[in-house]
Amino acid sequence: MAEGHSSDDSDLETHTEFSGVLSKWTNYIHGWQDRYIVLKNGTLSYYKSEQESGYGCRGALSLAKAVIKPHEFDECRFDVSVNDCVWYLRANSVESKQSWVEALESFKVESGYGTGSENSLKRHGSTVSLQSNTFSTASGNSFKKSSRNVKEKLAEIGTFKDILCRQIDTLQGYFDYCVKHAKNGPPFADKVLDFKGEALTFKSTTTAVIETLEHCAELMTQREESWRKRLDKEVEKRKRAEALSQSYFTQIQKIRNVHPGPDLEEGPHSVLADDEFYDALESGLDKMEEEQELRDRLKTGQMVPDTPPPSTSPATLHRLWPEIEHVVHTQIEIAKMGIGECGVGWQLFAEDGEMKMYRREEEVDGMVCDPLKAVHVVKGITGHEVCHYFFTPQYRYDWETTLEHMTVLETISEDTLVFLQTHKRIWPASQREGLFWSHIRKLPNEKDRDGPDIWAVVNNSMDYPGYPANNGKCVRIFLTVCLLCQTTVDPPKDGKSLTRDNLSCKITYCSVVNPGGWAPASVLRAVYKREYPKFLKRFTGYVKNQTIHKPIMF
Secondary structure, eight states, X not given: OEEEEEXXXXXXXXXXXXXXXXXXXXXXXXXXXXXXXXXXTTEEEEESOGGGGGXXXXXXXXXXXOEEEEOSSOTTEEEEEETTEXXXXXXXXXXXXXXXHHHHHHHHHHHTOOTTOSXXXXXXXXXXXXXXXXXXXXXXXXXXXXXXXHHHHHHHHHHHHHHHHHHHHHHHHHHHHHHHTOSSOHHHHHHSOOHHHHHHHHHHHHHHHHHHHHHHHHHHHHHHHHHHHHHHHHHHHHXXXXXXXXXHHHHHHHTTTTSOOSSOOSSTTOOOOHHHHHHHHHHHHHHHHHHHHHHHHHOOOOOOOOXXXXXXXXXXXXXXXXXXXXXXXXXXHHHHSOTTGGGOOOXXXXXXXXXXXXXXXXXXXXXXXXXXXXXXXXXXXXXXXXXXXXXXXGGHHHHOXXXXXXXXXXXXXXXXEEEEEEXXXXXTSOOEEXXXXXXXXXXXXXXXXXXXXXXXXXXXXXXXXXXXXTOSSSEEEEEEEEEEEEEEEOOOSTTOOOOGGGEEEEEEEEEEEEOOSOOOHHHHHHHHXXXXXHHHHHHHHHHHHHHTTSOOOO
């Protein structure tokens, strides 16, 4: 620790210099970041690193009116605030945090400002000062101190009044003597001021000033009492709220190394604004896509031979078959419906070339569950190929970027599986999981009997013994998804053989997803608008890359 000196017209003060590395909360995207903090000449400044301290600070606070507040739950954290500007800081140990707090408080003692007392003035030494120049800086007694300081000033003014009155009495006696012994007679006496009257006036004035100040002190005391009562109520409300959320803060401390934050995360009482919530989710999704692109570049290209599903399903003997048959039939009929049929108010929310995406705004128990319908045409692939890569478990890690872990709980048949999928956590949302059956089948092409068959994959959430919903750290999502794919063949000319240039696939994608838990409605709709088109383009691009050098699968 080093000490520096500075001077002005009225005083010479010693200022403490203190520096070191602390963690500073930056924002909800980047969380806590190490910063080089410097306390010097009454100013708290921070730099990105000690090496960059010579290039100018990134921010600074004047400690003259700052409030230093240790955190109630985090022993290594303290906050420094000036009006609406707050720095959240964390030391790497309790001892280091205490050293910083003491250094900051020490400056406020030396400078004459106490924590929490923004309007107190520094008291300079004086030969006529009648009271001690020492001020206590304990923030908990700020109200009492301000009242005591005013009373001390009143006592000083009363003493000064007595001194001035004695001086005036002495001067009046001197001038009375001058008038009595004047050599020039009455003309001189007429020019002498009535100092006695002036003295009485001065006494009355000073008395009135003191009475006014006493009245001000009474008003301040009343105001302090009113503020104290309000403060007590706020403190009590805060204690009740923090008692309810203490367990939640404990959970945040446990996941600090993953997604740190000083305040609440997902939940109906989250302090995150919708735009901040969405920015955090968007950043997490972007990071997952970057990781997926890296994995794609590192892949060796080894493939497992494709095997088409059997023409008839052995799943008909399973206990779930009635439900599977009903849901599949219903979802295929919905997928075949055109936009606007049956009076359904679909809204176009995304369009990219031939891809168009529609949705209806619906909420269930306050949670956004907007039905989605997408129509997309992709050249060079068949409907069978699209559904094959969508259904087959071995490919899921390749195209589903949010997938953390996938397990096939039951193989009902080669065309019907039960999946349990855990998705990566995207802060500030909780981690999600889905448990559903998935069924793939081919349908005859009703419009063109000689044309390729239509293929479909339907996923639907289900209850499964031993895997209850929302029983652990993950929130269970509930979904119904239908992927309907129809192949169109443009016959080659001049007797040429059929190639992928002659193929196109019309993809109809319908989904209803209840994400469970809680998230702002505007955030979910913004995520849907961003992610669903990207998902379809990414998935169909993946299928094209996988099949480009393979035989055509009808």
